[in-house]
Amino acid sequence: MAVIKTRDLTYTYPGATKASIKDVSITIEKGEFVVLTGPSGCGKTTLCRCFNGLIPLFYGGKLEGEVVVAGCKVVEHSIYELARHVGLVFQNPENQLFALSVEKDVAFGLENLAVSRDEMRKRVDWALQITGIEDLSERSPHELSGGQQQRVAIACVLAMQPDVMILDEPTSFLDPVGAQKIFEVINELNKELGITVILVEHRLDLASKYANHVIVMDEGKVVLDGEPRGVFNSEKARLIGVGVPKATRLYQILGENGIRLGRVPVTSEEAASLLREVLKRD
Amino acid sequence: MIEVKDLCFTYPTGVEALKGITLTIDDGEFLAIMGQNGAGKTTLVKHFNGLLKPTKGEVVVDGVTTGEVSVAQLARKVGFVFQNPDHQLFCETVEEEVAFALRNFGFEENAIKKRVDWALNLLDITQYRQTSPFMLSGGERKRVALASVLAWDPQVVILDEPTIGQDHQQKEKLRQFIVQLNAQKKTVIVVTHDVEFVAECNPRVVLMTEGKILAEGPAEEILTNQKLVAQASIVPPQITQIFLGLSDFGLPTNVIDVHEARRILLDILEGAS
Numbered sequence: 001m002a003v004i005k006t007r008d009l010t011y012t013y014p015g016a017t018k019a020s021i022k023d024v025s026i027t028i029e030k031g032e033f034v035v036l037t038g039p040s041g042c043g044k045t046t047l048c049r050c051f052n053g054l055i056p057l058f059y060g061g062k063l064e065g066e067v068v069v070a071g072c073k074v075v076e077h078s079i080y081e082l083a084r085h086v087g088l089v090f091q092n093p094e095n096q097l098f099a100l101s102v103e104k105d106v107a108f109g110l111e112n113l114a115v116s117r118d119e120m121r122k123r124v125d126w127a128l129q130i131t132g133i134e135d136l137s138e139r140s141p142h143e144l145s146g147g148q149q150q151r152v153a154i155a156c157v158l159a160m161q162p163d164v165m166i167l168d169e170p171t172s173f174l175d176p177v178g179a180q181k182i183f184e185v186i187n188e189l190n191k192e193l194g195i196t197v198i199l200v201e202h203r204l205d206l207a208s209k210y211a212n213h214v215i216v217m218d219e220g221k222v223v224l225d226g227e228p229r230g231v232f233n234s235e236k237a238r239l240i241g242v243g244v245p246k247a248t249r250l251y252q253i254l255g256e257n258g259i260r261l262g263r264v265p266v267t268s269e270e271a272a273s274l275l276r277e278v279l280k281r282d
Numbered sequence: 283m284i285e286v287k288d289l290c291f292t293y294p295t296g297v298e299a300l301k302g303i304t305l306t307i308d309d310g311e312f313l314a315i316m317g318q319n320g321a322g323k324t325t326l327v328k329h330f331n332g333l334l335k336p337t338k339g340e341v342v343v344d345g346v347t348t349g350e351v352s353v354a355q356l357a358r359k360v361g362f363v364f365q366n367p368d369h370q371l372f373c374e375t376v377e378e379e380v381a382f383a384l385r386n387f388g389f390e391e392n393a394i395k396k397r398v399d400w401a402l403n404l405l406d407i408t409q410y411r412q413t414s415p416f417m418l419s420g421g422e423r424k425r426v427a428l429a430s431v432l433a434w435d436p437q438v439v440i441l442d443e444p445t446i447g448q449d450h451q452q453k454e455k456l457r458q459f460i461v462q463l464n465a466q467k468k469t470v471i472v473v474t475h476d477v478e479f480v481a482e483c484n485p486r487v488v489l490m491t492e493g494k495i496l497a498e499g500p501a502e503e504i505l506t507n508q509k510l511v512a513q514a515s516i517v518p519p520q521i522t523q524i525f526l527g528l529s530d531f532g533l534p535t536n537v538i539d540v541h542e543a544r545r546i547l548l549d550i551l552e553g554a555s
Binding site for chain 2: 177
């Protein structure tokens with residue numbers, strides 16, 4: 001079942017002379033883990049803003065075509081209604097956190113939805129537990145490390161129990177181990193709770209192994225849309241300059257030199273085991 | 283040359299961020315400082331342009347002890363690009379932003395115009411000359427911040443997490459540009475978590491943990507040392523991970539570059555057949 005569907009979606013910011021996204025028609029199925037990538041300024045963030053109604057309701061501008069999220073036509077609903085379905089985690093958690101304690105920050109979205117006190121208590125505890133930050137509940141978000149802050153930001157959105165969670169480069173301020181832990185939390189939300197994940201990301205080496213759907217944008221258009229192996233190995237991805245995982249790049253370089261591996265690897269483990277077979281053969 | 287001698291720094295809150303750092307950075311060097319969040323990387327580089335002064339020990343930049351001069355005096359020599367461009371940008375247009383420091387340094391209007399043109403072109407943001415920096419994407423804002431520092435052509439360029447929000451092509455451009463700066467004997471110091479970027483550049487790496495230097499050496503030596511890497515909360519580059527997984531075939535384990543990987547694999551496979 002499609003949870004997000006767009007048809008010929010074109011959007012121009014107020015005062016802009018050309019459209020930021022053009023004729024975007026995509027379908028995201030419920031439960032998918034989508035990686036959305038493409039050169040900087042290609043319209044990734046703009047497209048995500050259409051999914052929770054910030055475009056056009058907050059930004060204004062001119063929206064053509066159609067976007068349907070969890071069965072709601074976005075233009076016919078308000079941001080607070082859409083917030084129940086789509087949660088957005090910003091790139092920099094500092095831009096999102098503001099309360100005096102972690103617990104209050106996580107409760108804020110629920111207060112706005114007028115959730116009852118008991119239900120709020122339950123959901124806040126649940127979100128803190130899933131993101132592994134129960135012991136931080138009384139701390140001020142501003143004295144936490146970047147990784148901890150990002151978990152708080154995820155908990156805030158998770159507490160609203162959205163169908164879809166959009167994360168805009170959620171680990172770019174984190175060290176690689178911290179980033180991996182966040183990706184694992186996101187992966188759990190996807191695999192165990194069935195939340196549809198849309199991850200905007202440049203660092204495909206880290207994120208690709210979790211994805212089952214990759215969308216590549218360039219100059220406002222969707223240029224590639226499919227399963228990761230096919231997308232990463234395509235000529236088009238190379239031409240646009242998508243930073244495909246090094247494992248995939250090695251596969252391609254070896255192929256150009258006449259060494260064929262059994263299939264396209266995305267992770268280092270896959271590449272190592274495929275190379276193992278070739279090395280054994282000799 | 284930057285000389286750091288037994289540098290300790292304690293924030294007013296009592297947090298001991300640096301606990302005895304000794305390090306020498308030569309002119310024309312490309313240095314990457316890596317390590318987990320909170321290891322003290324940014325605190326360390328903020329000493330290089332005098333934003334922070336040592337609690338103990340000293341930092342000497344080209345013979346000048348940073349404790350004895352102002353940030354303004356050091357800034358001409360040491361340019362600093364912050365991690366978060368929003369902490370740095372404030373003008374109404376990209377052009378004014380890039381020209382701002384040049385005006386402060388007292389450059390002639392003619393020279394300012396030339397340098398602004400040069401920097402905007404270099405970072406591929408000429409088309410945004412009259413745009414507000416706040417209308418741009420995160421990656422583009424980052425490039426405006428870079429342009430505004432590179433415009434005054436400092437001898438030492440410090441880049442705090444320069445690859446955040448940058449796509450593959452921008453990163454490649456940045457790499458080429460750093461090589462160019464090094465060729466002009468300019469020093470480039472990068473604070474980064476981007477293991478793949480470091481693997482592509484192969485600079486000298488300083489690994490930090492808990493306010494101390496854990497190890498230093500060429501990237502291919504440091505990033506392929508599993509023990510060190512784990513202690514510093516980073517992960518080896520993907521190519522290294524692949525080769526570590528094949529060590530029982532007698533393959534080298536210190537490979538970080540995809541082309542080096544190809545060469546080794548071709549040697550073995552073609553030699554065997």
